[in-house]
Amino acid sequence: MRKSLLMVLVAVICLALLASGCAPEAQEEAKPQAEEKAAEEAVAKYPERPIQLVIPYKPGGATDIIFRLVCKYAEKHLGQPIVCVNMPGATSTVGSRHVKEARPDGYTLLGSHDVIATAFYSGVVDYAFEAFEPICLITSTPNIATTHSDYPWNTMKELLEEAKSKPGEIVWSTTFGSTDHFFILGILEAAGVSKDVLRLVGYEGTGPQLTALLGKHTHGCMANVASAMGHVEAGDLKFLGVAWESRLPQIPDVPTLKEQGIDFAHATNRGVFAPKGTPEGILKKIEEAFRKAMEDPECKAKIEEMGTLVNFKPREEYVKFLDELMKKYDKLAQMMK
Amino acid sequence: MEFLIQAAAEVFTAKVLALITLGALAGIIVGAIPGFTITMGIALTLPFTFGMSPIEGLATMLGVYVGGYSGGQISGILLGIPGTPSSICTTFDGHPMAKKGQPGRALALGVISSFLGGLVGAVVLIITAVPIARFALRFGPWEIFSLIVFALTLIASLGSKSLTKGLMAGAFGLLLATFGIDPVAGQLRFTFGLHELTDGFEFLPVLIGLFALPQMIDAAARGRTETKQVDSSFIEGSIQVPWLAGLREVLSQWVNLVRSGLIGCMVGALPAAGGVTSNFLAYDQAQKMSKHPEKFGTGIPDGIIASEAGNNGTAGGSLIPTIALGIPGNAITAVMLGALILHGITPGPMLLRHEPVLVYGVFIALIVAHFSMLLLQIVGLRGFLRIAKAPSFSLVPAVLTLCVVGSFALNNRFFDVWVFLLFGLIGYLLSRLGVPLAPVVLGLILGPLAESNLRQALMINPNPNLFFTRPISALFLGISLLSIAYSAWQIMRQRKRTLAETG
Numbered sequence: 001m002r003k004s005l006l007m008v009l010v011a012v013i014c015l016a017l018l019a020s021g022c023a024p025e026a027q028e029e030a031k032p033q034a035e036e037k038a039a040e041e042a043v044a045k046y047p048e049r050p051i052q053l054v055i056p057y058k059p060g061g062a063t064d065i066i067f068r069l070v071c072k073y074a075e076k077h078l079g080q081p082i083v084c085v086n087m088p089g090a091t092s093t094v095g096s097r098h099v100k101e102a103r104p105d106g107y108t109l110l111g112s113h114d115v116i117a118t119a120f121y122s123g124v125v126d127y128a129f130e131a132f133e134p135i136c137l138i139t140s141t142p143n144i145a146t147t148h149s150d151y152p153w154n155t156m157k158e159l160l161e162e163a164k165s166k167p168g169e170i171v172w173s174t175t176f177g178s179t180d181h182f183f184i185l186g187i188l189e190a191a192g193v194s195k196d197v198l199r200l201v202g203y204e205g206t207g208p209q210l211t212a213l214l215g216k217h218t219h220g221c222m223a224n225v226a227s228a229m230g231h232v233e234a235g236d237l238k239f240l241g242v243a244w245e246s247r248l249p250q251i252p253d254v255p256t257l258k259e260q261g262i263d264f265a266h267a268t269n270r271g272v273f274a275p276k277g278t279p280e281g282i283l284k285k286i287e288e289a290f291r292k293a294m295e296d297p298e299c300k301a302k303i304e305e306m307g308t309l310v311n312f313k314p315r316e317e318y319v320k321f322l323d324e325l326m327k328k329y330d331k332l333a334q335m336m337k
Numbered sequence: 338m339e340f341l342i343q344a345a346a347e348v349f350t351a352k353v354l355a356l357i358t359l360g361a362l363a364g365i366i367v368g369a370i371p372g373f374t375i376t377m378g379i380a381l382t383l384p385f386t387f388g389m390s391p392i393e394g395l396a397t398m399l400g401v402y403v404g405g406y407s408g409g410q411i412s413g414i415l416l417g418i419p420g421t422p423s424s425i426c427t428t429f430d431g432h433p434m435a436k437k438g439q440p441g442r443a444l445a446l447g448v449i450s451s452f453l454g455g456l457v458g459a460v461v462l463i464i465t466a467v468p469i470a471r472f473a474l475r476f477g478p479w480e481i482f483s484l485i486v487f488a489l490t491l492i493a494s495l496g497s498k499s500l501t502k503g504l505m506a507g508a509f510g511l512l513l514a515t516f517g518i519d520p521v522a523g524q525l526r527f528t529f530g531l532h533e534l535t536d537g538f539e540f541l542p543v544l545i546g547l548f549a550l551p552q553m554i555d556a557a558a559r560g561r562t563e564t565k566q567v568d569s570s571f572i573e574g575s576i577q578v579p580w581l582a583g584l585r586e587v588l589s590q591w592v593n594l595v596r597s598g599l600i601g602c603m604v605g606a607l608p609a610a611g612g613v614t615s616n617f618l619a620y621d622q623a624q625k626m627s628k629h630p631e632k633f634g635t636g637i638p639d640g641i642i643a644s645e646a647g648n649n650g651t652a653g654g655s656l657i658p659t660i661a662l663g664i665p666g667n668a669i670t671a672v673m674l675g676a677l678i679l680h681g682i683t684p685g686p687m688l689l690r691h692e693p694v695l696v697y698g699v700f701i702a703l704i705v706a707h708f709s710m711l712l713l714q715i716v717g718l719r720g721f722l723r724i725a726k727a728p729s730f731s732l733v734p735a736v737l738t739l740c741v742v743g744s745f746a747l748n749n750r751f752f753d754v755w756v757f758l759l760f761g762l763i764g765y766l767l768s769r770l771g772v773p774l775a776p777v778v779l780g781l782i783l784g785p786l787a788e789s790n791l792r793q794a795l796m797i798n799p800n801p802n803l804f805f806t807r808p809i810s811a812l813f814l815g816i817s818l819l820s821i822a823y824s825a826w827q828i829m830r831q832r833k834r835t836l837a838e839t840g
Contacts, residue, residue: 054749059380060671065679068384086380087748089536090518097532098750122523124535171797177523201796202521204789207671211664215474217797226678230663230685305681 056095073293122177225307344697360400368408372743375405423612430640445583454646457598458653470661510780550761605654619647
């Protein structure tokens with residue numbers, strides 16, 4: 001009996017070791033000159049095999065759908081399939097860390113957004129955009145302050161006025177440490193209101209927040225056209241203000257926050273990232289494929305149907321864009337303290 | 338009516354029917370493999386639906402969904418390892434029945450209960466989707482927390498042999514649930530500087546570790562001689578699946594069947610609950626209402642019927658908020674909503690008005706998927722039964738390989754394989770010490786839900802009395818008290834009986 005027990009354990013351990021041998025390892029070899037040529041060749045031949053794009057969220061969410069869609073179009077221009085892999089968890093850092101530590105050969109990419117900055121500022125991880133090679137920005141989804149139709153406020157300004165007169169009575173839901181947490185703090189700061197006038201309650205993700213709002217357990221949350229439009233059409237929810245420079249085509253009647261005297265714009269900006277040190281030539285090829293995908297009218301139409309704006313920025317512009325973004329989040333992070 | 342006919346015309350085409358059947362087949366396979374989840378299967382289906390019409394895409398996914406819920410019982414009954422988390426309770430009676438030499442009977446009971454329980458859920462969905470979804474919205478954090486408290490009292494009946502060990506196991510599960518990022522405030526807990534633990538222990542590797550590894554160690558430890566005896570009892574007289582007898586048996590317990598299907602459906606309709614909770618609740622209710630509760634867990638049909646009708650009822654139930662409100666009832670329906678959005682259809686309360694043909698199409702496809710599942714199971718079960726005959730030396734490595742691959746594939750990271758191995762060893766030790774494993778799983782699943790809802794409730798309003806003054810919440814807390822009292826009474830009665838017998 002002992003013997004067979006031992007055999008099982010040995011079998012398990014062998015399996016585990018075997019599988020771990022297949023897992024990507026951190027690159028450690030210093031390249032002699034001969035290998036430099038090989039590296040150049042790798043750039044010229046890229047891509048030779050399928051590319052993995054890590055989505056740091058569960059399947060079915062906006063990030064998942066947008067990247068799966070865009071990759072279907074981008075892979076046509078690369079000649080190799082882009083395989084989307086979901087690695088959800090821990091404010092998206094399970095997936096981002098996997099890519100950060102992957103071999104910088106262009107075969108492991110990350111599709112993510114502003115959460116890379118918020119995860120850093122809320123202390124979940126100690127790295128942000130600088131740990132990656134940003135390739136390109138593809139879309140921006142403007143965020144919208146949303147409430148239930150049964151409540152009296154019609155704009156964010158009205159809601160904040162009431163909040164000031166009775167601090168702590170209006171309940172606003174957020175996912176602490178994620179983009180919507182920074183969204184509400186940004187609004188409060190731009191409106192010049194103390195952050196204590198709202199009672200912030202933590203929920204995990206947008207779906208549960210909308211459910212709580214529909215059941216009138218909370219008073220408001222951040223949403224976007226895709227997640228809340230159906231409820232607005234049905235008369236259950238209403239939009240209080242769009243955090244964007246201009247009004248949105250799908251909801252022309254909803255004023256921007258700026259029109260209400262709250263100078264604050266906030267969108268979820270999705271882009272593609274590669275591990276630090278990926279050769280510039282490979283980055284260029286990926287950028288080119290995504291640029292063509294975002295120019296495809298069919299792809300564009302599908303994204304716009306979801307209430308998201310196509311906002312392509314090539315690598316150079318994207319790097320500058322992210323610098324600005326970090327400054328904005330840095331300011332908001334000071335408020336959280 | 339006119340929409341119904343239009344919808345039927347769209348579903349009853351060769352292409353859609355073939356897609357549903359293909360989906361159901363894929364679902365049964367991912368469901369049957371321990372470590373592969375239905376969510377994974379549906380997510381893999383998603384890219385294929387890009388090129389399909391909305392109803393074709395949804396029909397395929399419904400096939401995977403229904404097939405998956407019925408596939409989980411196959412490994413649960415034959416190997417004692419739940420293929421999906423939502424078939425944990427099926428193993429309680431299904432595996433003992435198989436070990437008694439009636440694997441065919443257990444599988445027939447499970448498949449038929451899945452089929453009929455799923456239809457109960459589908460009927461409820463079709464008739465009352467909108468009012469139920471509206472009612473479910475009234476479940477705020479107070480109500481959900483009290484419901485979870487009720488579900489946690491099941492620990493007492495799950496560990497009925499020794500209450501102390503059951504409670505210990507439940508507490509261990511709750512403790513494990515606190516690892517990783519805190520669900521409300523986003524702070525890190527118990528990560529010991531390991532970034533892999535940022536998100537705590539992934540549920541699935543823990544589950545298959547606890548259930549699969551101890552089973553496999555036992556199978557290997559039995560050795561060749563003993564296995565032969567077991568094998569022969571499996572082969573002789575039981576390669577046939579007694580479908581008609583099974584149907585008769587299930588129908589004779591129609592109260593249990595309908596109740597379990599309804600529990601599955603209602604729990605499925607609630608935000609955040611899902612197949613695992615409904616599976617446990619249905620099993621528990623069947624046991625408490627039974628005339629012979631002490632026989633549960635020994636391999637009686639009642640337990641299999643309750644568990645399988647419960648989890649397939651959840652399929653229809655979780656579509657209730659999805660269709661009526663555009664709120665996904667679980668991870669699986671979330672992917673389905675994603676597919677809708679991708680086709681430019683806005684899910685939400687207006688869906689039924691804007692896209693009536695599509696909604697009726699989903700209803701019809703759900704029912705058709707159940708028939709496809711039944712058909713595939715009738716054709717395929719005899720093949721699956723061969724698993725029961727497989728000798729340990731080929732079965733054990735095969736199952737372990739699948740477990741390792743499944744743990745890895747879940748998040749595509751190797752850490753989860755270590756989690757699987759660690760909990761496999763813990764599970765083996767615990768089962769050797771006679772500590773029941775189901776309460777660990779229950780604690781691990783319900784812990785985060787209980788925590789976040791309790792904290793949300795107190796953040797929205799710091800007054801704790803609301804748990805007792807909100808009627809639905811008070812009702813659940815009341816039932817929890819009854820549930821505890823019932824278990825206490827049962828334990829007392831059992832003790833007296835054993836005292837009378839021995840003394």
